[in-house]
Amino acid sequence: MSYSQLLEIANTYGSPTYVYDAALIEKQYQRLTSAFQSVKSLKINYAVKALSNVSILKLMKSFGAGLDTVSIQEVQLGLHAGFKAQEIIFTPNGVSLHEIETAAQLGVQINIDNLSILEQFGTKHPNTPVCIRINPHVMAGGNTNISVGHIDSKFGISIHQIPHILRIIENTKMTINGIHMHTGSDILDIDVFLYASEILFNTALHFKNLEFIDFGSGFKVPYHKNDIETDIEELGEKLSLRFNEFCKNYGKELTLAFEPGKFLVSEAGCFLAKVNAVKQTTSTVFAQVDSGFNHLIRPMLYGSSHDIVNISNPNGRERFYSVVGYICETDTFANNRRINEINEDDILCFKNAGAYCYSMASNYNSRYRPAEVLIYEGQAHLIRERERFEDLIKHQVEVDFGTIKPLETVNVL
Numbered sequence: 001m002s003y004s005q006l007l008e009i010a011n012t013y014g015s016p017t018y019v020y021d022a023a024l025i026e027k028q029y030q031r032l033t034s035a036f037q038s039v040k041s042l043k044i045n046y047a048v049k050a051l052s053n054v055s056i057l058k059l060m061k062s063f064g065a066g067l068d069t070v071s072i073q074e075v076q077l078g079l080h081a082g083f084k085a086q087e088i089i090f091t092p093n094g095v096s097l098h099e100i101e102t103a104a105q106l107g108v109q110i111n112i113d114n115l116s117i118l119e120q121f122g123t124k125h126p127n128t129p130v131c132i133r134i135n136p137h138v139m140a141g142g143n144t145n146i147s148v149g150h151i152d153s154k155f156g157i158s159i160h161q162i163p164h165i166l167r168i169i170e171n172t173k174m175t176i177n178g179i180h181m182h183t184g185s186d187i188l189d190i191d192v193f194l195y196a197s198e199i200l201f202n203t204a205l206h207f208k209n210l211e212f213i214d215f216g217s218g219f220k221v222p223y224h225k226n227d228i229e230t231d232i233e234e235l236g237e238k239l240s241l242r243f244n245e246f247c248k249n250y251g252k253e254l255t256l257a258f259e260p261g262k263f264l265v266s267e268a269g270c271f272l273a274k275v276n277a278v279k280q281t282t283s284t285v286f287a288q289v290d291s292g293f294n295h296l297i298r299p300m301l302y303g304s305s306h307d308i309v310n311i312s313n314p315n316g317r318e319r320f321y322s323v324v325g326y327i328c329e330t331d332t333f334a335n336n337r338r339i340n341e342i343n344e345d346d347i348l349c350f351k352n353a354g355a356y357c358y359s360m361a362s363n364y365n366s367r368y369r370p371a372e373v374l375i376y377e378g379q380a381h382l383i384r385e386r387e388r389f390e391d392l393i394k395h396q397v398e399v400d401f402g403t404i405k406p407l408e409t410v411n412v413l
């Protein structure tokens with residue numbers, strides 16, 4: 001994605017606009033599969049919630065990926081994109097038994113993370129094999145909101161509850177065909193990941209009919225030059241070795257599964273916004289863009305720090321700016337950043353905007369959600385139109401107050 005191509009896209013499709021580079025997504029997919037090439041059966045299930053545009057899902061399908069879904073609507077999007085039900089795993093948390101049954105009816109692999117639901121599901125559908133989400137109670141991940149494996153977490157069934165799981169299996173005669181963990185996002189320490197994997201291997205020995213072990217995701221991607229990231233190659237080398245040993249022990253070749261979101265799409269995306277105004281105050285210079293946390297909420301929600309490049313003036317003198325949005329509430333993208341001199345109407349490019357950006361966008365302040373563009377084989381393709389006024393009122397039911405009759409006066413006694 002060259003700056004000139006990005007400027008051309010902003011010219012053609014307007015701003016703000018999300019842009020994704022298919023070649024970079026493919027590169028990450030290949031990186032992950034080649035790190036685990038010594039594992040005979042590897043399955044990458046893309047975590048739909050990171051970026052759920054149907055064209056992105058189709059792209060993942062073209063690589064041979066499956067899907068990891070967390071809602072019945074994501075399952076439906078996956079089926080719409082052409083995935084077979086068997087290529088989709090459903091890993092919800094806190095949804096109704098009915099939603100899980102609906103997904104099972106569609107033929108999707110079910111992943112259950114609650115003993116009560118496991119017992120109810122197993123009693124009603126003993127012939128549907130299910131995967132179990134284990135909580136290994138390993139503290140991994142960056143922000144507390146994205147670290148989900150710890151003891152207070154709402155996710156997974158505790159490893160201390162394995163005797164209870166086994167009792168449910170015995171009582172219901174249900175089949176467990178997979179076990180799963182997902183300890184959170186932004187894992188830095190491979191040893192922590194490997195430690196959690198050992199817990200998962202030990203757990204796996206309790207289940208005789210496994211077909212796969214799913215190690216979840218949570219790989220940390222770099223946000224800046226020289227930023228730390230999960231060493232996928234080292235993880236691949238070490239975990240593949242242990243996995244292959246485990247399969248020998250277990251007496252069966254199992255599938256090793258991952259479900260990355262951020263790793264596949266974060267760096268492949270960028271967000272283009274136009275500078276509406278440059279505002280000098282007593283303490284700082286604000287660059288105010290035609291967007292806000294309605295379109296990119298991560299800096300305000302998680303404190304994530306996205307690199308910002310002024311692609312209209314990439315060689316200009318560097319100055320300090322606070323980049324903010326137009327939402328009537330504090331919405332700061334960056335504080336006191338060194339950026340090439342900004343003029344009004346310049347296009348700023350926010351990096352690492354592929355994952356959890358568009359998918360978390362809203363209409364707050366009654367703004368339209370942005371357009372999305374995919375660069376595929378060098379060509380830009382519009383994959384979602386910018387919203388229009390019709391979209392804002394589409395589902396509203398308007399009351400015509402002129403025709404409402406006044407309530408009749410009721411005489412009580």
Ligand SMILES: *Cc1c(COP(=O)(O)O)cnc(C)c1O
Nearest residue numbers: 047182185217218259260261262
């Ligand atoms: C969100 C999520 C993922 C993806 O996590 P990333 O950090 O984006 O790779 C994978 N599995 C489950 C169950 C999730 O909820």
